[in-house]
Amino acid sequence: MPSILTWASLLIPLLSHTQAQVHPSDDCPILGPSFPSDFDISQSKSIQQAIETFPSLIDALFEAGALNSSSSSFHIDVFSTRTNASIYSYSHSGEVLKDTLTAGTLDDGTIFRIGSVSKLFTVYALLNIAGIDIFDHPVTEYLPELKGNAAGNRIKWEEVTVGALAEQQGGSGGFPLEDALCTLTGNCANEAFLQRMRDVKRPVVPVFQTAMYSDAGFGVLGRVIERLTNQSYADALQTHLAVPLGLKSVSTFEPPADGLNALAIPGGDLVSSWGTDNQITASSGGIYANTHDLRELGLSILQNRLLCADVTREWMKPRSHTSSLTMSVGAPWEIYRLTIPTSAKSNRTRVSDLYTKMGGQVAYAGIFALSPDHDLGYSVLVAGENATQDRIPLRDVVGTAFIPAAEAAAFENAASNYGGVFADPNNESSNLTLTVDDDKPGLGLPALFVDGVDWRANITQPAFDVSGDLFSYRLYPSGTEYVSPATGALVKLFNAVWGIAKPMPRTLVDGGEGGLFEDACMSWTETGFYTTSDFELEVVGGRLERVRMMDSNVTMARVG
Template sequence: MYKFAVTLSLLTHLLATLCLPTQECPILGPVLPSEFDIAQTDAFLNATELFPRQLELLFSSGVLNRTSSSFSVDVFSSVTNTSIYSYNHDATDLHEALTTGELTDNTLFRIGSVSKLFTVYALIAAAGIEIFNDPVTKHLPELAGNIGRAAVESIIWEDVTVGALASHQAGVGGFILETAACTELGTCNVSDFLAQMRDNKRPTTSAFETPIYADSGFGILARVLERLTRLEYGQAIHNTLSVPLGLNTISTFKPEGDAVDGLIVPGSLAESSWGFDNQITAGSGGIYANGADLRTIGLSILHSQLLPPAATRRWMKPLGSVAALSESVGAPWEINRLALPVTSNSTRTRISDLYTKAGGQAGYGSIFALSPDHNIGFTINVAGATAGRDRWVLRDLVGETFVVAAEHAAAEYAAQNYVGTFVDDSIDGTNLTVTVDDDKPGLGLASMFWNSTEVRTALVSLQPLPIPAENVTVRLYPTGLQDGTRRVFRAVVEYYPIEPRAAIEGGQGLFNNGCAAWLSAAFYPDSDSLILDIVDGQLESVTSVLFNSTMRRVA
């Protein structure tokens, strides 16, 4: 195993030294349209063939234990609203723990801290995302009263907002031991819990100082949800999420009866959390779920099924930073900033944010992930003694296989359906050419003529600049604005030689001078706006707002 780890480390270092950001700087977000079935592309089909082989390497090297770790992997698409790849591994040592004798995406697991995602989702669905701005004392006045006490000893709850709790920035840390150990519903008293948090809980940081993972904050948020809905936490989750989404298995209590489909890891509480149903801590890590219901939750978020689209977009943004360039913190998203190769076999990468939530408790591990750039998500449920470690290994494999495949699938699809030459027959010499290019993000605008004059530089200056065409590069990026078949793209114009990125990205110096797309796009509101009309998946025409010209496909 050590030899394998060293080899993997060396490979990772080699890849890091070989891969650099794309020379052209894209706008953060999707760089290509993703409204297509990626399961039908060569890039994705190749990934489905690669995944089992890579998994076998992890088994044979001992990184994963074939006999003692069971897991269920599901990759889904919001375009087809289906699972597009699944893999279930039934470990021999845990086979008897399957109540139906079969591991499927209907099999119940404990999902640990993925429960935090349910808590926040239910809060936003019940009260709107504006609740993030509320002081928690607005909803739980019992917490008030510490103003004037020593700040090193007491949490000043009046400074703590719902959003601070949801993004681990309230400085509240973990649960008090006696609360975390409470196993019987009748002995888990909400009033006592809130009094302990007010009177006995020492802060880990000041509010909004920095994100530090805080389980107890979600115990507080569960109480906020209870006040809003006037229901106990489990029933509030049921009414707010399960009923409107048609979820079948979500619960904060272990299921009873002969028809249970679950993987019940045997052993003591130290070995298995099955049946440890503390309702005070349930909002932090107490939910039972299966892969099918997790997929439904993921699809509902990608479709903004329960929330206004603007609220979903606001929710899926970073709210804090940690001491790593590749990670940031949301509510309660663990946001991984991925450097994705932009085209197949490319050593040039662009940044894409993967929104994840990990969960783990005795005997179980879980990963929930959404990639808004690609309209896909994935879930991983693991059971066994090493589930806590195995979830990370599987997250890395699934993400590196299928998120990368989704990026390449988009380039493949765009090359087949968007590339071409477009002409405005009403104005002589008015045309443009759209490309997809190796090592470059987004669509390329290889040329654009209006009345026989090359006008790409006018997209950012309102009039053509006397710059040789070979010194100009223009990339087109989607904005998310759409109406029927029409999609608004922004043209980002850059000039060679492009300023270098910072040294940390393979350039030079501390500061980033070569990535200013977000500063220059839409500087003149409509000049760089191009409207792409996409019919049955194919780009049929491009309209320049600046020149009031619609150019239609001729090749």
Template sequence: MLWSLVSILPLLSLAAAKDIQPTEECPLLGPTYSSDFDLTETNAFSEAKKDFPGVVKKIFEDEIVDPKVSSFTIDVFSTFTNKSIYSYSHQATEPSLNESFPEGGIGDKTIIRVGSVSKLFTVYAILAQAGGLEVFDHSVTKYLPELAQYPPKEKDNTLESFAWENITIGALATHQAGTGQFANPSIACFTPEKDNCSTSEFLREMLEEKVPSQPVFQSPLYSDGGFGVLGRVLEKMTGKNYNDAIQIVLSKPLGLKDTGSIIPKGDDVDAIIIPGGPPTSAWGFDNQLTAPSGGIYSNHADLRTLGLSILQSKLLTPSETRAWMKPRGHTSSLVTTIGAPWEINRLTLPVAPGSKHYRVSDLYTKGGGQPGYTAIFALSPDHGIGFSVLVAGPTAGGDRWPIRAAVGETFVAAAEHAAKENAAKKFSGVFGDGKSNMTLTVEKDHVGLGMENWYVDGVEWRANITQPALSLPKGKDLIVRLYPTGLETTEDDGSTIRQYRAVPEITPLNPRPAIEGGKGLFDDRCITWFSTAFYDLETGIIDEFHLKVRNGELVAVISKAAEKVMKRKNGGKTGA
């Protein structure tokens, strides 16, 4: 069914197209242009917003999503504007589950259940409460000594019992503890306070009745049961029950208004309420033992606040945020890796509208689903944007995936193209100081800022960026492109000084591996990650440049190695 979706989206998943190839150059992983600009002021994003209703219409027409029974809302947000930059809602025209909808229609503040997106709330709260990522290395028995006290069924039989002292918080958060699903149906009860639903009974079952699904840190295997344990860890850390812990650690400092693991109260709740209970609906099923894995209620407004707090490091330091948002385990897919608890999609983004060349960009997501409700939460650090998708109805379980594809393939790609558009207008041009000059370009099928030339006192210096400085072999060309590193500082006049890294490559390059249209198993071409920041005894680090940006425009390029400050001499120059 998804293949029919691919054929109608304006911005495709490139793996399906045989004539699509990686960029000629091998960019550094991460943003290829600055994301510090207003996406809504670009043609690329304006076109995406204009086209998106047609994308949804086509999904309906192709019967990928049934508009009669499916209700969904979409929100796209930006760190530059700190607000929503696009929203879309569809309410089922012939609802089949006796849903009740808010009087004014569904939208930004409409509450639904977000399923396993709850896992993200759980891990974020643990990290915020612990004050950083060191907690990932702690044994779970540090917080739950009960797991070390209960005698295992067969202490020395690794097929039958866990050595909980070897299971860390990080192993649980990345689905690599071997804890599998919940141990016994009795813990999935409606009234956790009754017999067989207590925390102590839950931990006893996890210890005595669970068997390992795999060795610790073997590989990611999805584990709802492990997040039940993490919920108990958060309770021990805060001295509060799970719902109160989320309120104290996340909702209060961030200003979340409608997020929690207890059913929203009141007669006029802005929510899609599906009656009936499991297996039709999860509404009101508030088991606090399973809540850390899939029991949160939330809406776009709170998810946007949560996403912005992560991208802007509101509760963690920037370095801790970057460490958290990294892969911690691989799957058997070439384009999906696992974090804590991120589901990281390695996107192949077209580098310009209509281009047949792509680059890799990581999208950090978390999906969730419960009876009647599903959700997708996604962050793109490369572009400073995020989005959420909330779905309700009898087909919600399947509908979230094509809707996610439509949103991601439209708006993440649009953000990539908008960054190129902005760079062409604000960063390309000629820069010089009278004796030295540099030309920066932005080209359609290429990424980053192209260093077309760089003359220092009349001598071409680009070859000096390579280690060691070289004379080009016959028939070979040198390309140099600049990529932002994320390091920057602010000057007294409000200008920012941003560090960019110059990456040299000799073309034509070696073939890509067979999986990318080349040959062989190994990629001997994309090696730029270990070809940067070398130190030259005479000039220092020659591939480091400082770009001075004022009011969003590049006004000067600074080379510490050449001791040159080259100021803008003309307007933009681009082939894009």
């Protein structure tokens, strides 16, 4: 395999800037989307360009040796909540593996093993069964047989919560060897597994000290689900996730051969994990699935099909930092903190979080990713002798192609539909201007008057002089929207965020010239703190037509 730098360098042409030229935006947005994404993203110029160039990016990975075109097979799917479907897919079938395709083709319905992407299914099912409050419950409430080990060098299970396990902060590490290999001995018993976890397993770190990857913790979560449901993990997965979402391929057992569409690599445990159905480890890494079902899973999360919206928002938050400045850990999300261009071909960036889950086992690997800022997601399923290595450049090339393109698409849509001049029909001295500006996130607010008075001081502090160019004012989606009972139009709430137009230098790690501490981006401490902060934007047919400034109760209609 080539070095990481070799294949990573292939991604640079996707961006219109090099690392040396990248700078954070002068404006400091609150964390979240810059613009609405409630449109058919697949029709945007930026996404179309990403689709057109994507095959050449895969070819470049083959040519550089980052992927082996003969021994690797994979299927990629990119999906959007606004089309409720796939917006792009790509398949490659390596010559060496063509005989493993039971239906003779590799497509959206082809079943792979997904490795630790299974952990996401486990947490999602748990939340659907018991709600997010269970994260605060001691695991011994459901598995009392873990109680009672007072040895100082063993896991103190009375201190471990269900959430600690879901967040990989239980300190339990990998499975005991006897349980990882129990299909070979025929002794895969829950009782023996839990006894070893209590009496034999040593803590990697104390509970909640830091996130440490923990397969064994998810084995314990599988047993929690069984106690909650009085079903096997396999049956509970069907009852509480697969059936409600219509996931046809999801299972912890090898699918039946009749009519099967799968990439089934033979060869036994050392060559392939196909058919190695260990139900102790299934909740950690034992699920079979295809990209169709991963897409339905992702859409259901982003659209709150099973969970209430507030529960989804709480679930999709970091639970622990790591030693990397650009990665955090959720339950069980691997959260990558991306810096993406604020507009196409811009060298100014903002932060956007990508929620992912990676999986790998013998001869198979998977990637699952959701971008809540863009209502977008993607999955990659890989098979072959180097599947776990191949997943990394594939994850990166898909994300680097489509996440900046989705940001640029939202910018394009905002430029066409949100910018303009708005005024009170009964009093034109009450007016505002919204702009969409290259290199800047959010909607610009260069002018805001109520009865001829510059009202922007009410966004900062009433005592401030806003007549010059000292301050910058921009609007960002708050995430709240509703249908107007009066007009039937969609109303979106935006927050007004202010900052110094030429702020202090950002820190070195932000790409700036400042020191150790961040003093230039503190919008989270001041947004909504003074009087005028929230605006209602009324959208008709995708176009902004009216703006209501809540503090003054003035509604302004589009005039240009």
